[in-house]
Amino acid sequence: MIRRRKGLLAAALALATASVLAPVSGTGAQAASGSLRSGNHELVLTTGPTTQSVVVRDVASGASVLAEQQPMQVIVKNGETPTDANGQYASVVLEGTRLVGAGDVRSRNGSVFRFRDSYEAAPGGGFSVTRTVAVVTANAADQGFNSRFTIGAAAPRPLQDYQFLAPGVMYDRNRTVPAGALGSNLNDNYLYFREMRMPLPFVMMHDPGSGLDVSLAHQNPRAASPVDEGSGAWLVNGGITHAALGAQRVPSSKLAIVYPGMEGEKNYVNRGAAWVRRSNPVTVGHTQSYQFRIRAHKTADFGAAVRDSWRYHWDMSNPEITKVPVQQVYRSSVDVLASYQGNWGGAPGLPFSVWMDGNVREVSYQMGFVGQQIPAAYLMLRDGLLNNRPDHATKGRQILDFWAANSSAPSGLPRTWYDVNPPGWRSFYPTYLRIATDGLEGVLKAARFMRGRGTPVASWESYARRFGDWLVANQNADGSYYRSYNLAGTAPDNQAKYNTHNAIPFLMELTAYTGDTRYRTAALRAAEFAWQTVHLPSAYVGGTPDNPNVTDKEAASLALRAFLSAYDHTRDQRWLQAAQRAADFAETWQFAWNYSVASSRPAYAKYGVRGQSVIATGHSAMDTWQSGMLFDFYRLYRATNDNHYLQQARLLANNTKLTTQYPGNPLGYGRDGLVEEAIGLADLRYGGVDLWLPWNSVAHAESLAMLQDTYGNMDIDVLSGNPVPDPTVKRIRNQHSNLCLDDYNAVTTPGAEVRQWTCNGLPVQDWTLTPVGDGYYEVRNGHSDLCLDNKDFATAPGAVVHQWTCNNLPVQHWRLTTTSGVTTLVNRHSGLCLDNYNWGTAPGAEVRQWTCNGLTAQDWSIA
Template sequence: MMFASARRRIGRRPLLVTVAGGVVAALAAWPLHVAAAADGDLLRSGGYELVLNSGATGQPVVVRDAATGAAVLVEQQPLQLIIKSGTNPVDVNGRYTSVGLEGDQLVGTGDVRTPGGSVFRFRDSYRVAQGGGFSASRTVTVVTASAADQGFNSRFTIGAANPRPLQDYQFLAPGLWYDRNRNVPAGALASNMNDNYMYFREMRMPLPFVMMHDPAGGLDVSLAHQNPRAASPVDEGSGAWLVNGAITHAALGAQRVPSTKLAIVYPGMEGEKNYVNRAAAWVRRSNPVTVGYTQSYEFRIRAARTADFGAAVRDAWRYHWAMQNPQIAKVPVDRVYRSSVDVLASYTSTWGGAPGLPFSVNLPDGTVKEVSYQMGFVGQQIPAAYLMLRDGYLNNRPDNVTKGRQILDFWANNSSAPSGLPRTWYDVNPPGWRGFYPTYLRIATDGMEGILKACRLMRSRGTPVAPWENYARRFGDWLVTHQNADGSYYRSYNLAGTGPDNQAKYNTHNAVPFLLELSAYTGDARYRTAALRAGEFAWQNVHLPAAYVGGTPDNNNVTDKEASALALRAFLSLYDHTRDARWLQAAQRAGDFAETWAYAWNYPVASSRAAYTKYGVRGQSLIATGHSAMDTWHSSSLYDYYRLYRATNDPHYLAYARLLANEAKLTTQYPGNPLGYARDGLLEEAIGLADLRYGGVSLWLPWNSVAHAESLALLRDTYGNMDIDVLAGSPIPGPTTPEPTATTPAPAGRTITNRHSNLCLDDFNGISTPGAEVRQWTCNGLAFQSWDITPVSDGYYQIRNRHSGLCLDNKDWGTASGAPVQQWTCNGQTVQQWGLTPIGDAYSTLTNRHSGLCLDNYNWGTAAGAEVRQWSCNDLATQHWRVA
């Protein structure tokens, strides 16, 4: 509420935040109020008020509900110091002695004296933040210095007005702490909820903020380092307590004492767990206690309410994404694609009598280090072979066709165990299957999705390869036979495929895309049934608890990035094949979590590698909890996020897809981006940069290039272009391009006119949501009747409406005459692929690839609104369409 003694009211206009030309979020108009009140001075931002009080009584910092006046967040001691006194940390706290309004800022000041006699002067200037919340600019100046005090850190904490034990809350520290961190390795940051302090260096976080969600009432509080400038001249790999005035990184986290609170500490210290010296509880950094030395940094406080932890993660991440407004540099993705496929082809050879790619290559000189063949995951032998096969046919490169076919033949003819489970890792010296390594479901499905793509490619060319198809079916049959009663699959199985090796079930969803695609390819409903059962298990055990665990076979069964990204892929596949909206809901939740692993800010890195001196952490994403290693694997999710954008029309997913399309490619060498590597296409497999210095494996692995090329190829095959900026800007209306309306002439596109009725194929009723009807209507030249026709392969096309942005679709995967059609989110499935066969006089038939039926003027209609369905092809005028 406003008070009678209000000084002024300042209104803000709605704010529009963009990333690389695309809208990230249209932030609400946040009215800014500055007022003086009987109980202190305040700012108002949205539905919350910030009140400061001075003196020995009352709460110095209060965030309260503007409607009710009830306190939501409080802090008793806003002025906090941690003093280095010899080898001991000493906490000293204080309150504001003066508060007041200065223009549109609310300022609190006060001095804090240490036991040793040093005096520090605080000045905190609060203001209403863009998009809601409150920003604070803090300075801490050394007024008097005592020899007893060698270093200092300042700290700000805030927590709920009625705090409960830390274990009652759910937390997000991106890349580090999810919910209550139940699935993290021993020694991981925030792995013990009984620790008094959980502070993390901000460089370990893809965005520097921490959020706390109260599941009882839905209250969220977040604390962020605003405008971070992480830097340090000292050895950040040292476990010693170092003091230097040029250390400018912060720590963020939470603490249990004196009550549950969030904290920012400047400069950063890490504990009670740390990744610098794991044998010790703390690694500390401080600034010097020198008269005149001043700290200067900013933080942001935000309160919000959300329905559950998943919603809180989404809301907090997007808010801080918009606050950071990540830079995105345009990358020539065609060069990245070309370099990625070419480097795969360049390393393909024969070792130990078997064709394949080396397991690893040295950087920067490009020499082969180790040779062994892993079908998926980091080896990616089969997906790489498919990419070479596809590229060879598409771009007339016969050598790539040969290399791809040889690798695919080797796996199809040799990999299956008698049970049907593929063996996934082959050693060339001595030749044979790696006996001590189990078959991980993740690795098997990676590889077998590749073989199925190759099968589909060869069938579309009229030359199906029976051994490849049989190989895929054997695995499909094994999955049907070995599915658990609850619909799940185990994390890994023994090499023979006769029993489990690791009985964790978090990876069940990895089997879903392969099973659904195999069912569509073969027509065998058993595979679809198994996929749906696995999907139901994943809904209950992965989606609902947001338990994205065990995505990477080379880490423990822990919370990691790839688990959430693969869940996104699986739930999208279920949505594509069933049209059930709850699968899209699950895909969004998984995508929201997967985003939080990718860096959306940057800091300088000391490195001998040009890639990191030039780009810092741009484009990198953390791999898993338990360490701060990072890589560019998230590049492989580009296609999934662009599909998610198309399915939801949510512009944030497009903004995130742009980050993956561009930033994730920066540390790859390609023409125009020299990085000192021996060949274009090379990049480093995994690195550590969180200590502001380079540490890496100095290796390229095949997955690095597959992650780039596979998503780009899928974009090209589904949408006709691998550049999402082109796709989002034209022809489909993007978030910055208004859609045509019924009174707007259609942009250049194609009309599809029936020979019998002389009516045009039409987005009936102008609907733009999946499931929209397609009928015939009087030709009128409007956007509803404008269609983009994009080649897919071998005479098949995707047909996409300009108004809705949706694709002409065989509804419910029908195969009988009379099967309906609809518009649906474009997904590259065969139900959205149509063969155009010219029949003369500028007319063609449109044949659905899945059903083999022709698009038909149902019941020979001639009136506007006449139905369109599929029917057995019969060469009658009702199936003749003029595309012009």
């Protein structure tokens, strides 16, 4: 009981620190004011004729940071003309821990709208406002109304000086968006966006000069509408409960929430008009009720502002995660891929698209991107050989053999799209770097998998090397690559360089596979270019080949993957920093709230927008592509121990699978494993393409397979149930020789020898042990930064141990088993023990692998 009382007292003290009320001052005709503290800021409300009715101050300095003169605003519908009416609070009172401002606003025609705004301190800082607006007098000339709240910096700057985040809609100043996109013209007076387009309903405005961030969010949103939200008409209905959020430049730069939502001066409903408006009726007794949240904060730059504001509003939303059986999703995803493999036009492959009733729509073969022929083939191959499904393995191998034999142009650049009727390479479609790297990463995975089983496939290895050699030979002087090239690989087709980072993972893995450092050098040059042009300006552009070079989800996600690859292969903290920044932007495209959707399809009637993510700026189409980033976010969590990335990974692991049909989740589709390729739900109704494409299933299965292969389980809820130990630096001493495992001759290049030497405390004898799951560890040398490796994937006693570029393959995984203070190290690939070869006792004694025998030559102390 005493401990509980102490906990309650601590909680009370914490609340008192976060939320402090000052009494309302002023009597009679004087202006009244009251204040409320939340974190480092104080909110002050003032009545009467005053310069600012709402002010947010910095507690430490007393300086005003946010201000609003007219907190009560209505927009009235008079025919097709909007008319504004505004007001200041007539009263400010304390009600418990809340500060309440209230008053009436009268329209030009005499309609009266009664406002009551109840402010309170919000968790984590900021101020939560519960607003009601009631119609107390109505004039028939006023046909509808919206209420609005705006707030901006106390010393506002021109709108063009700020950087913005409206998730899925507006990034920075929206310089790289299509014509007509929301937020594309900062000379517009208003930039209002329907909240249903945003993965979290908030807007943030960052001042790069002062570092001040202002954010405004719709709290506890209940987006709904009984009217046709696809109509461009100005519709009025009391059941419309969605909001719009955005910014405006009149009378000064501010953020705004408008209820119900109206969209303009650009909109995605009727692009030929400036506005699409919705209003509630001006009927006596009609009352609006909604909540919003105001926050002021300071960050170092726009990237930090994006990270901070997204996480703050993520915590406010507390997204619901529904557990799904990921093993069943994996099985259904691989099985549906295998079920569609066939032979068309004399070549094996998967159809380009399938109707949701299960019937094939179109057949052509695209190696990566939405076609995903090669990654799908690898998944079938892997599944067939690991799970005794020989038919899957055969189907995967047939596809891989076809591409390896036919895809490369004489230059070495792969051709990426094959038509089956008539058969031949699609001549008018260039080779996009994104598509080529998607495909060849799949080839490299398949080659590595087969070599790991002792049956390397030379043609696949050669195919991957040809592309790697082409990348080395065709890298620009600044380290970049072009967006696309002609089919011959002899000239650029599109000279944009935003996609340079797509080459990094393939080149890094190719070095790990071959030992050829030319590929690593090219990868690092590409990473340096991407650091300057992608990371530093936070410019994530052009991720999808079927879109122009616009800000989009896949550009940020693929930048995360690329920088994380650079980090994993170098341990340079710069690349981890860049990976985190890319991840912070990538997750802002993923829905972390939900709303109901009118749909005859069970997938959306049941789950709404859960699991969906916006594809790109310029529209509000959605898909489940982020499912394929599950492994990357979990890997980032393991690298940073940042629990937020784990929570994002959990959302991707589960919610992105909700609209996939699998046993136990019937959705009316033709086969288990089907999931719809792209949809529109932002109008609160379903609109979709009615198609499955191979990428849908690859996105699910590939990340799950990578989790299984890397960490020993595809369910991150199982993996994260075990604490992640920090890597530890140890010395590894043999019990027979009393010598230490040593980077012999202090070599730092792949292939460096490992021997035993007199223990001396130098970095050549420092080994970092990093858990990789299932009781296995990566063993990395502190001097060379190379990993203890089973050379050439050997499996026979006497197999050589050396050091190699860390690549997370089974040949570099060692199971540590400790008994009575001594440890054996068993290689995951060979099943052999690390052994003091020939029982040496002199410095320089060899280390190899041998059949585990329990003798002291295989006993090591690790301390």
